[in-house]
Amino acid sequence: MSPLTPPLSQRLDGLRSSAIRDLLKLTARADIISLAGGLPDAELMPRDRIARAADAALTDRSRLQYTESPGWGPLREVLAARESTRLARPVPIDEVFVTHGSQQALSLLAEVLLDPGALVVVEDPAYVGALQVFRAAGARIEAVPLDADGMRLDVLRELLARGARPAVVHTVSNFHNPGGVTLLPERRRELAELAETYGFWIIEDDPYGELWFDRPSPEPVATYSPNVIRLSSSSKILAPALRVGWMVAPTRVCRAVELLKQGADLCGSALTQQIVTDLLADAEWLAAHVDSVRTAYGSRAKALVDAVRARFGDAVVSTDAAGGMFVWVDFADGTDTDALLPAALDAGVAYVPGSAFAVATDYSHAMRLCFTTSDAETLGRAIDRLAGAHAAGRG
Amino acid sequence: MSPLTPPLSQRLDGLRSSAIRDLLKLTARADIISLAGGLPDAELMPRDRIARAADAALTDRSRLQYTESPGWGPLREVLAARESTRLARPVPIDEVFVTHGSQQALSLLAEVLLDPGALVVVEDPAYVGALQVFRAAGARIEAVPLDADGMRLDVLRELLARGARPAVVHTVSNFHNPGGVTLLPERRRELAELAETYGFWIIEDDPYGELWFDRPSPEPVATYSPNVIRLSSSSKILAPALRVGWMVAPTRVCRAVELLKQGADLCGSALTQQIVTDLLADAEWLAAHVDSVRTAYGSRAKALVDAVRARFGDAVVSTDAAGGMFVWVDFADGTDTDALLPAALDAGVAYVPGSAFAVATDYSHAMRLCFTTSDAETLGRAIDRLAGAHAAGRG
Numbered sequence: 001m002s003p004l005t006p007p008l009s010q011r012l013d014g015l016r017s018s019a020i021r022d023l024l025k026l027t028a029r030a031d032i033i034s035l036a037g038g039l040p041d042a043e044l045m046p047r048d049r050i051a052r053a054a055d056a057a058l059t060d061r062s063r064l065q066y067t068e069s070p071g072w073g074p075l076r077e078v079l080a081a082r083e084s085t086r087l088a089r090p091v092p093i094d095e096v097f098v099t100h101g102s103q104q105a106l107s108l109l110a111e112v113l114l115d116p117g118a119l120v121v122v123e124d125p126a127y128v129g130a131l132q133v134f135r136a137a138g139a140r141i142e143a144v145p146l147d148a149d150g151m152r153l154d155v156l157r158e159l160l161a162r163g164a165r166p167a168v169v170h171t172v173s174n175f176h177n178p179g180g181v182t183l184l185p186e187r188r189r190e191l192a193e194l195a196e197t198y199g200f201w202i203i204e205d206d207p208y209g210e211l212w213f214d215r216p217s218p219e220p221v222a223t224y225s226p227n228v229i230r231l232s233s234s235s236k237i238l239a240p241a242l243r244v245g246w247m248v249a250p251t252r253v254c255r256a257v258e259l260l261k262q263g264a265d266l267c268g269s270a271l272t273q274q275i276v277t278d279l280l281a282d283a284e285w286l287a288a289h290v291d292s293v294r295t296a297y298g299s300r301a302k303a304l305v306d307a308v309r310a311r312f313g314d315a316v317v318s319t320d321a322a323g324g325m326f327v328w329v330d331f332a333d334g335t336d337t338d339a340l341l342p343a344a345l346d347a348g349v350a351y352v353p354g355s356a357f358a359v360a361t362d363y364s365h366a367m368r369l370c371f372t373t374s375d376a377e378t379l380g381r382a383i384d385r386l387a388g389a390h391a392a393g394r395g
Numbered sequence: 396m397s398p399l400t401p402p403l404s405q406r407l408d409g410l411r412s413s414a415i416r417d418l419l420k421l422t423a424r425a426d427i428i429s430l431a432g433g434l435p436d437a438e439l440m441p442r443d444r445i446a447r448a449a450d451a452a453l454t455d456r457s458r459l460q461y462t463e464s465p466g467w468g469p470l471r472e473v474l475a476a477r478e479s480t481r482l483a484r485p486v487p488i489d490e491v492f493v494t495h496g497s498q499q500a501l502s503l504l505a506e507v508l509l510d511p512g513a514l515v516v517v518e519d520p521a522y523v524g525a526l527q528v529f530r531a532a533g534a535r536i537e538a539v540p541l542d543a544d545g546m547r548l549d550v551l552r553e554l555l556a557r558g559a560r561p562a563v564v565h566t567v568s569n570f571h572n573p574g575g576v577t578l579l580p581e582r583r584r585e586l587a588e589l590a591e592t593y594g595f596w597i598i599e600d601d602p603y604g605e606l607w608f609d610r611p612s613p614e615p616v617a618t619y620s621p622n623v624i625r626l627s628s629s630s631k632i633l634a635p636a637l638r639v640g641w642m643v644a645p646t647r648v649c650r651a652v653e654l655l656k657q658g659a660d661l662c663g664s665a666l667t668q669q670i671v672t673d674l675l676a677d678a679e680w681l682a683a684h685v686d687s688v689r690t691a692y693g694s695r696a697k698a699l700v701d702a703v704r705a706r707f708g709d710a711v712v713s714t715d716a717a718g719g720m721f722v723w724v725d726f727a728d729g730t731d732t733d734a735l736l737p738a739a740l741d742a743g744v745a746y747v748p749g750s751a752f753a754v755a756t757d758y759s760h761a762m763r764l765c766f767t768t769s770d771a772e773t774l775g776r777a778i779d780r781l782a783g784a785h786a787a788g789r790g
Contacts, residue, residue, distance in 0.1 A: 004491045004594030004624060006562065007509050008651055015654050042456040051453040058446040061437040063636035100495060104660040116406050133658045167401065199399030227401060239459035241666040256403055259410050264659070265499040271636040272664060 071098025102245035125357030143359035150183030175324025192224030213298035303376035466493025501613030520752030538754035545578030570719025603719035608693035698771035738784035
């Protein structure tokens with residue numbers, strides 16, 4: 001008898017790698033200036049400070065042991081203190097849970113908050129990492145479009161009025177990925193009120209909030225209601241390799257996430273968690289460091305937006321890039337950004353077409369540009385190349 | 396209208412923290428010698444070597460960036476080379492996948508291999524971390540008892556003959572947690588044959604294989620069939636805080652796990668993965684280091700087993716502790732180890748009662764003892780205390 005090869009689970013049917021990941025593999029060519037990535041700039045990461053913190057952490061052998069599933073105690077204390085300031089209320093340590101990047105918070109929350117078939121409202125264009133998780137959890141998805149002031153609450157209201165009862169509404173409240181926009185303060189309050197009226201959770205996904213360029217980002221949505229679960233991360237302000245994200249949520253949510261974290265991977269790394277503790281607790285150093293990242297990204301963002309407006313004029317509408325890592329460009333002249341991509345790659349520039357982030361809205365005339373890893377001059381050259389490809393296409 | 400508080404998912408019903416975790420909280424008192432834990436000894440972890448590796452890793456800023464979901468390339472290469480030696484065949488890098496400890500491999504594999512309601516065969520007593528994951532995935536569980544030579548294949552054969560068609564059989568092949576025993580070489584071959592006859596996956600969970608005391612552990616089950624997915628980890632030989640485990644599996648399994656890892660937490664830490672790469676690649680240092688851990692654990696294991704046999708004589712049957720971290724003690728005199736526990740704690744010694752690991756077999760007369768974190772003299776004192784409590788109970 002020939003050996004039987006066992007099958008894989010049917011759960012995998014329909015799961016596929018994100019289009020963006022596949023695109024990034026194509027655009028790694030040395031002659032391409034990639035605005036398609038979504039990475040923070042490694043050159044701005046505080047290598048020396050991290051090395052000092054690693055050294056200090058390793059003087060204590062207990063940092064090499066397993067740690068608690070909700071995170072190393074001193075890290076949760078530092079985070080509770082920071083979030084108390086941010087949320088203008090005392091946040092107890094029981095409401096702070098450390099995850100392996102905020103992606104892990106999303107995936108554990110999908111299990112904790114969603115019954116199969118539950119409704120999840122996402123923004124359109126959507127943060128793809130969240131969308132994947134909600135889909136994998138078997139959720140039904142409704143999409144609410146963004147405008148220049150963030151999620152369109154008029155559309156959400158209409159959805160609720162028509163009888164939709166979401167379990168979760170997901171929002172990237174500050175400097176949206178990919179949309180670049182920030183949720184208006186009035187809308188934050190209104191969204192929180194809707195959550196309490198209709199009894200849904202808000203996941204406020206906020207990895208970029210500290211990366212503001214001109215003025216601090218508005219009060220978190222979590223300021224307005226206990227129905228808000230707030231996520232953030234050290235990846236964009238310190239370094240992704242530390243894999244330290246965190247969640248501020250009601251105690252019962254944290255307890256449920258703890259049960260799942262035990263099965264998912266037992267616990268995080270006491271070593272990288274102590275490094276993050278050390279850096280976050282060093283307030284003066286941290287302020288100066290984050291400031292230097294803001295200054296660098298701010299000037300790159302400005303250079304990119306200026307170049308886009310100079311080269312494309314009325315043919316596009318672009319976000320202002322007031323913070324974060326991305327500029328969203330909408331072609332008013334009917335350009336199809338999927339169709340333009342091969343010519344752009346030939347001309348030596350890469351971007352992510354809007355269609356990669358679209359849920360229910362047609363974003364085939366839009367694109368996401370990332371400004372974090374190129375200097376102003378390179379960004380200008382990238383937009384020259386893009387304009388060349390665009391002009392040739394319209395020839 | 397009063398604000399509505401949203402509910403949590405019904406999926407959480409029935410999920411609870413493991414009895415062992417709750418017990419460990421009780422036994423953290425300073426006057427108790429705990430043989431209840433399951434941790435490697437932090438004093439034996441190579442702190443200085445890790446500090447050097449961290450320093451070296453941090454000379455390259457790219458180590459601070461996100462890394463690939465299947466793991467940092469050079470780590471997968473080192474692991475592929477090591478596993479090629481262990482499995483006596485060339486293991487390509489595509490068959491190596493790095494996880495956040497081997498617990499994450501278990502939880503991702505449960506999704507990749509199991510449809511809801513699928514049958515999983517576990518050993519009895521069971522590794523609780525695996526049992527939790529399979530239960531959370533909605534699997535039906537059948538348990539096959541251990542004897543002194545590992546999983547009883549006569550019982551598994553009988554199960555298969557009665558028509559049971561498992562999707563997965565899980566085995567801790569070397570120095571079982573909690574059972575202490577090692578699967579006999581003939582049984583490994585036979586188990587692999589059954590997997591090919593009936594078309595099931597074997598998950599060979601092998602965190603302890605390198606911690607042998609007198610002679611190397613037998614050839615892995617994975618030597619005998621491509622239906623075997625082999626898990627191991629750096630936690631027991633280097634340090635748990637690095638959170639580096641790995642899996643050797645057919646390419647299609649690795650690809651499916653990669654899709655899920657993207658949603659679960661994007662990627663591991665390039666920093667701790669480079670530290671592990673550095674240490675595993677330093678063959679001479681590693682051999683000496685692992686040897687020193689073996690020597691220390693081996694003498695502790697012997698001291699514990701000698702003390703148990705000296706104090707309890709014919710009242711118990713104990714494993715020999717030929718490797719790993721645990722001794723399993725079976726009371727032949729009818730002692731109920733759950734009932735004995737309060738008196739043992741009063742006498743200043745803690746253990747985990749067999750019932751905590753039991754699936755379908757009555758292990759109420761057994762206990763798991765961990766010898767890793769106490770010296771020989773302390774282990775002797777612990778067994779004196781246990782014998783005192785036992786004698787008083789039988790008064």
